[in-house]
Amino acid sequence: MDVHKGEFNERMAQRRPDGTSMGCEACHNVRSWVDIRSFDHSKTKFPLEGAHRSVACGDCHKAPPGSQEAQFKGTPKNCEACHDDPHGKQFAPKDKDGVTLCADCHTVQYWAPSTFDHDKRTQFPLTGGHTNVGCPKCHSLEREVQGKLILFYKPTPKDCAACHGPDIRPEQEGEGKTNGENKTEFDERQGIGRADDSK
Numbered sequence: 001m002d003v004h005k006g007e008f009n010e011r012m013a014q015r016r017p018d019g020t021s022m023g024c025e026a027c028h029n030v031r032s033w034v035d036i037r038s039f040d041h042s043k044t045k046f047p048l049e050g051a052h053r054s055v056a057c058g059d060c061h062k063a064p065p066g067s068q069e070a071q072f073k074g075t076p077k078n079c080e081a082c083h084d085d086p087h088g089k090q091f092a093p094k095d096k097d098g099v100t101l102c103a104d105c106h107t108v109q110y111w112a113p114s115t116f117d118h119d120k121r122t123q124f125p126l127t128g129g130h131t132n133v134g135c136p137k138c139h140s141l142e143r144e145v146q147g148k149l150i151l152f153y154k155p156t157p158k159d160c161a162a163c164h165g166p167d168i169r170p171e172q173e174g175e176g177k178t179n180g181e182n183k184t185e186f187d188e189r190q191g192i193g194r195a196d197d198s199k
């Protein structure tokens with residue numbers, strides 16, 4: 001009898017080298033039904049890698065409403081089907097119906113740091129004096145989305161003067177230099193990243 005009600009027919013139909021079909025032994029062995037070491041998740045279209053290796057089976061394979069039994073087939077493979085967007089949809093592409101594609105900026109290893117490439121994905125590469133400046137120095141704009149404060153990365157001004165004060169001399173702007181005076185000016189200006197928001 002197939003307790004899985006045909007859910008695994010495809011995998012059970014796979015053949016051994018001698019031509020016979022695998023049947024239940026695609027996943028089970030004669031030791032015990034519970035011991036499913038014969039089942040190799042890396043042979044599915046969703047290998048368990050990185051942080052997913054330590055996740056319990058039942059956290060991804062939930063029982064459908066009204067059932068006690070975990071469902072395996074048809075488990076979604078896209079990140080956003082299982083993970084909520086903590087970014088308040090600020091990164092959702094316009095053509096995707098508000099769905100944020102996590103894999104654009106994250107892998108299954110860890111959430112932070114992200115794989116977001118500032119130099120390629122914004123019009124403000126972090127070069128010269130901006131290499132290794134901490135993100136919060138330029139990004140501190142928070143907005144409430146459904147009762148939670150969420151960090152918004154845009155708008156952030158791109159104008160030198162918006163962050164470094166109005167009196168940077170033109171040649172400094174060109175050369176990317178500031179003097180001690182500007183630094184003081186800069187330090188006095190609180191709320192970088194908020195500067196544009198009032199508009």
Ligand code: HEC
Nearest residue numbers: 001002003008011012023024026027028033034036039070
């Ligand atoms: C694609 C892999 C796969 C195949 C093929 C498969 N099973 Fe399973 N089976 C599982 C998994 C995974 C579980 C654990 C289910 C759970 O914990 O809810 C399980 C659980 C069971 C259990 C219950 C164990 C327990 O006591 O909780 C029985 C009985 C069982 N399978 C019988 C079969 C039989 C009979 C076949 C062949 C007709 C079969 N299975 C084919 C993956 C498979």
Ligand code: HEC
Nearest residue numbers: 011041044045046052055056057060072073074075076077
């Ligand atoms: C992080 C999420 C995640 C975890 C944890 C996970 N799985 Fe899966 N599993 C998936 C996804 C996604 C698929 C669908 C792959 C596909 O479409 O081929 C899948 C597919 C399966 C299948 C179906 C294979 C088939 O041939 O249809 C079985 C059986 C299965 N998982 C068993 C397990 C067992 C047993 C564990 C615990 C040891 C486990 N999974 C842990 C995400 C997970």
Ligand code: HEC
Nearest residue numbers: 051055059060076077078079082103106107108109110111
């Ligand atoms: C079938 C559901 C499922 C899919 C698909 C899935 N995940 Fe997960 N993932 C989980 C579950 C469940 C956990 C453990 C609970 C948690 O931390 O949210 C987890 C944990 C993680 C963690 C570790 C979280 C932590 O705090 O340690 C990361 C990182 C992660 N997933 C990234 C991804 C990425 C990136 C993708 C897409 C490539 C993805 N996941 C696809 C279910 C899924």
Ligand code: HEC
Nearest residue numbers: 080083084085086091100101102104105111112113114116
């Ligand atoms: C455009 C890029 C981008 C996209 C798309 C994106 N993220 Fe992020 N995410 C980031 C950045 C940047 C951070 C801040 C971490 C860092 O400094 O790199 C972050 C942080 C996180 C954190 C917090 C990490 C921590 O511990 O503070 C989680 C959780 C997270 N993202 C989940 C997701 C999920 C889930 C999705 C898809 C629904 C997603 N992200 C989509 C860029 C992105």
Ligand code: HEC
Nearest residue numbers: 116118122123124130133134135137138153154156157158
């Ligand atoms: C010196 C200032 C500065 C620093 C430091 C900085 N950023 Fe930015 N960032 C900007 C500016 C300016 C923009 C807006 C660019 C635009 O409007 O095109 C931006 C945009 C972004 C965006 C928005 C992308 C989008 O498409 O919505 C993300 C995400 C981001 N930064 C992440 C980070 C992370 C993560 C760090 C730290 C590793 C960081 N930034 C450090 C100035 C900075």
Ligand code: HEC
Nearest residue numbers: 129130133137138156157158159160163173176177178192
């Ligand atoms: C969104 C805010 C922001 C914008 C826009 C911005 N900067 Fe900066 N800049 C910073 C921050 C923050 C630092 C780090 C200052 C610190 O840590 O004291 C920095 C540092 C620098 C440094 C290094 C200063 C030093 O003392 O080492 C130079 C040079 C610089 N910026 C030039 C520019 C120029 C030129 C522009 C215009 C193309 C510009 N910045 C635009 C925020 C900004």
